[in-house]
Amino acid sequence: MHYVTEASYVSDYKIKIRFENEEVKLVDLESHLDGPIFEPLKDITYFRSFTLNQDIDTVTWPNNADFSPEFLYEIGQSISEHFDTLRAKRVK
DSSP: OOOEEEEEEEETTEEEEEETTSOEEEEEOGGGOOSTTTGGGGSHHHHTTOEEETTTTEEEOTTOOBOOHHHHHHHOEEHHHHHHHHHHHHHO
């Protein structure tokens, strides 16, 4: 079971998240903003208004939208993997 210990906005719909095991992942939520609870998050200013809710160990928004820490961990890309991918694209 994973839980979020830190979260910071990166860009667009991307959040850098540190988990309890010290792993840091880049989580892109753009393709996961479906349904009425997530509709307000499509406004980038609103998206940026997330906070870390330590009662449920994940990021939440003012309208109480949230994603489970397990889901965030699953879809996140390890930061080192992300930068390796970017580096590989630049080398080509």
